[in-house]
Amino acid sequence: MSFILVVLEQIDGKLHRSADEVLAAARSVSLLKGLPVVAALTGKGIADLAKSIHADRVIVVEHDLLDAYTADGYTAALSQLIAARQPELILFAHTYQTRDFAPKLAARHRKPLISDATSVRVEDGSLVFVRQLFQGKLNADILASGQTVFASIQSGAYLAEDTGNLETTVETFTPQLNPDEIRQKPEAPFRDSDRAVDLSSANRIVAVGRGIQDQDSLSLVEDLASALGAEIGASRPICDNGWLPMERQVGSSGQTVAPSLYIAVGISGAIQHVVGMKGAKTIVAINKDPDAPVFEVADYGICADLFEVLPALTEEIRKSGN
Amino acid sequence: MKILVAIRQVPSRDSQLSVREDGVWVEEEDLSYEINEPDAYALEEALQLKEKQGGEVVVLCLGPESASEVILEALAKGADRAVHIEEEIASSLDSFSVAQILAKSIQEESPDLVLTGLQSDDMGSGQTGVIIAELIGYPHATIIMQTEVQSSSVRVKRELEDGWFQHVTMPLPALLTIQSGINTLRYANLMGIRKAKTKEVRQVSCDVSTLEEGTKTVRVYLPHRQKQTTMLEGDPAAIASQLVEKLKTEARVL
Numbered sequence: 001m002s003f004i005l006v007v008l009e010q011i012d013g014k015l016h017r018s019a020d021e022v023l024a025a026a027r028s029v030s031l032l033k034g035l036p037v038v039a040a041l042t043g044k045g046i047a048d049l050a051k052s053i054h055a056d057r058v059i060v061v062e063h064d065l066l067d068a069y070t071a072d073g074y075t076a077a078l079s080q081l082i083a084a085r086q087p088e089l090i091l092f093a094h095t096y097q098t099r100d101f102a103p104k105l106a107a108r109h110r111k112p113l114i115s116d117a118t119s120v121r122v123e124d125g126s127l128v129f130v131r132q133l134f135q136g137k138l139n140a141d142i143l144a145s146g147q148t149v150f151a152s153i154q155s156g157a158y159l160a161e162d163t164g165n166l167e168t169t170v171e172t173f174t175p176q177l178n179p180d181e182i183r184q185k186p187e188a189p190f191r192d193s194d195r196a197v198d199l200s201s202a203n204r205i206v207a208v209g210r211g212i213q214d215q216d217s218l219s220l221v222e223d224l225a226s227a228l229g230a231e232i233g234a235s236r237p238i239c240d241n242g243w244l245p246m247e248r249q250v251g252s253s254g255q256t257v258a259p260s261l262y263i264a265v266g267i268s269g270a271i272q273h274v275v276g277m278k279g280a281k282t283i284v285a286i287n288k289d290p291d292a293p294v295f296e297v298a299d300y301g302i303c304a305d306l307f308e309v310l311p312a313l314t315e316e317i318r319k320s321g322n
Numbered sequence: 323m324k325i326l327v328a329i330r331q332v333p334s335r336d337s338q339l340s341v342r343e344d345g346v347w348v349e350e351e352d353l354s355y356e357i358n359e360p361d362a363y364a365l366e367e368a369l370q371l372k373e374k375q376g377g378e379v380v381v382l383c384l385g386p387e388s389a390s391e392v393i394l395e396a397l398a399k400g401a402d403r404a405v406h407i408e409e410e411i412a413s414s415l416d417s418f419s420v421a422q423i424l425a426k427s428i429q430e431e432s433p434d435l436v437l438t439g440l441q442s443d444d445m446g447s448g449q450t451g452v453i454i455a456e457l458i459g460y461p462h463a464t465i466i467m468q469t470e471v472q473s474s475s476v477r478v479k480r481e482l483e484d485g486w487f488q489h490v491t492m493p494l495p496a497l498l499t500i501q502s503g504i505n506t507l508r509y510a511n512l513m514g515i516r517k518a519k520t521k522e523v524r525q526v527s528c529d530v531s532t533l534e535e536g537t538k539t540v541r542v543y544l545p546h547r548q549k550q551t552t553m554l555e556g557d558p559a560a561i562a563s564q565l566v567e568k569l570k571t572e573a574r575v576l
């Protein structure tokens with residue numbers, strides 16, 4: 001009988017935080033299509049972790065050569081599993097590791113991968129995925145065709161759900177791997193330096209994006225931040241340009257923050273930024289584009305020129321004696 | 323060393339997008355284009371590697387006729403020559419199709435190093451480079467923030483999540499997907515712009531009907547807002563006082 005294979009990610013014996021979200025996405029399809037949800041967990045010495053996974057069944061893909069993640073090793077191992085078991089749908093969470101090997105795995109099976117989908121539904125028996133285009137400005141419905149469908153699910157698109165205590169059965173799959181086919185030699189992960197600023201504990205953050213246009217104009221943002229007693233955060237392009245240090249970057253490759261107040265200034269609201277700040281209690285967005293995706297996550301939206309709004313807002317905050 | 327850089331033309335960042343009549347892509351008529359941002363960084367990385375150790379930088383672009391502008395820009399910045407695979411519907415092709423087309427040209431060039439951007443601003447699938455690597459049999463690594471080319475291998479710094487990184491070494495030839503911010507971009511100077519016009523741009527055609535099946539876009543549309551955002555209106559002073567009031571009394575964060 002066919003099934004949905006959910007490829008889960010673990011690092012150092014811990015499940016990636018996306019695991020319950022992608023399992024929830026799989027269960028939503030499972031209800032519509034009546035297919036069981038089977039999770040695959042790849043690595044070495046991970047059998048205990050497998051027992052804690054909320055799926056109908058868990059397949060532990062184990063091998064000495066899978067101890068450290070490599071794109072070649074994971075592709076070879078999971079490709080053998082897929083060929084042997086023939087799942088109908090293969091789901092991943094759209095993590096950096098998935099970006100690194102899932103397109104390769106799908107291509108090995110001569111299949112496309114529908115990446116970074118925000119939802120999936122069934123229409124006339126076929127799977128239809130929604131994904132964002134133009135950094136979230138538009139959506140597209142993508143029809144999956146063929147016997148084996150590969151797709152990855154965007155972070156935060158599905159809510160992890162409480163499934164209670166599921167009894168799951170665990171089995172082991174041992175792939176045939178040859179050390180020569182693993183061409184990447186990975187070293188241990190590291191952080192660049194101790195971060196001088198820890199935005200994760202900041203109570204107020206004013207974050208600046210490319211709408212600020214030039215480095216000199218950053219003073220407008222600094223003024224507002226100082227009036228509020230807030231830390232300054234930034235979107236990626238601001239740090240890429242060297243206008244602010246990398247450690248002030250908020251988002252999937254930067255810091256994850258949860259202040260009580262987050263003011264996004266001239267930031268479009270790309271998903272890689274939003275994942276880092278959507279946990280803020282109150283979000284204010286200032287952007288001149290009424291269709292900017294950032295308004296989707298904002299509590300208060302100001303659709304205006306930031307160069308006009310910032311000075312007025314700074315003055316108002318100062319007046320209010322905050 | 324021969325380095326090939328895959329560049330994509332994408333609509334300029336402040337483009338006003340509208341859905342095309344057939345509902346499956348955007349109206350392209352009035353758009354202006356630029357080099358996809360991470361691809362500009364990939365090109366810069368290639369130029370810097372060439373300056374360090376010599377060799378050739380070849381730019382590869384699958385795009386409509388209008389893509390000749392971004393190709394010219396890449397040549398003006400210092401690329402030696404270009405291959406333009408002309409296809410009018412290129413921008414709406416899915417990455418599996420794009421990768422199959424690009425892979426064929428890359429195999430003909432057999433470069434020592436292939437650089438792509440990690441993701442396109444328009445399609446946003448973040449896959450093309452990785453699929454190409456599989457199709458041409460090169461080892462690869464993604465989201466690269468630093469490269470060190472050694473005699474027969476390359477050591478790279480890969481970005482992981484939450485501010486973590488990792489070094490990975492692999493043999494050449496190899497393919498890397500480059501992240502924005504890896505280096506500092508240069509501008510084309512006048513000399514470069516003049517020289518660009520004399521450089522070779524090889525035009526190649528492709529046949530999309532021979533490709534293995536990709537994904538099918540059935541509808542493109544404006545997302546509807548899920549969250550109720552309170553929009554504040556008025557002149558700047560009025561907006562500022564409304565916001566401070568709301569932050570104090572409604573949100574209670576001031």
Ligand SMILES: Cc1cc2nc3c(=O)[nH]c(=O)nc-3n(C[C@H](O)[C@H](O)[C@H](O)COP(=O)(O)OP(=O)(O)OC[C@H]3O[C@@H](n4cnc5c(N)ncnc54)[C@H](O)[C@@H]3O)c2cc1C
Pocket residue numbers: 208209210211212234235236237238249250251252253254255265266267268269270271272273276286287288289292304305306307335440441465
């Ligand atoms: C793997 C990966 C990881 C990434 N990690 C991160 C990350 O950690 N953090 C991150 O931020 N990004 C990250 N990115 C990049 C992300 O995809 C976006 O490209 C980036 O967040 C865009 O930054 P921005 O909003 O400042 O710029 P843009 O998207 O260029 O937006 C600028 C905005 O300013 C507005 N604007 C312009 N002028 C004005 C004005 N005068 N007044 C008001 N508004 C104005 C515009 O309408 C626009 O909405 C990552 C991308 C990838 C592929």
Ligand SMILES: Nc1ncnc2c1ncn2[C@@H]1O[C@H](COP(=O)(O)O)[C@@H](O)[C@H]1O
Pocket residue numbers: 328329330331358360361382383384385412417420424437438439440441442443445446447448449450451
């Ligand atoms: N039409 C194209 N021509 C050349 N390179 C492309 C094209 N489309 C995508 N690429 C490359 O593939 C990368 C990733 O694109 P994508 O998979 O669409 O996110 C881009 O940054 C480019 O380097």
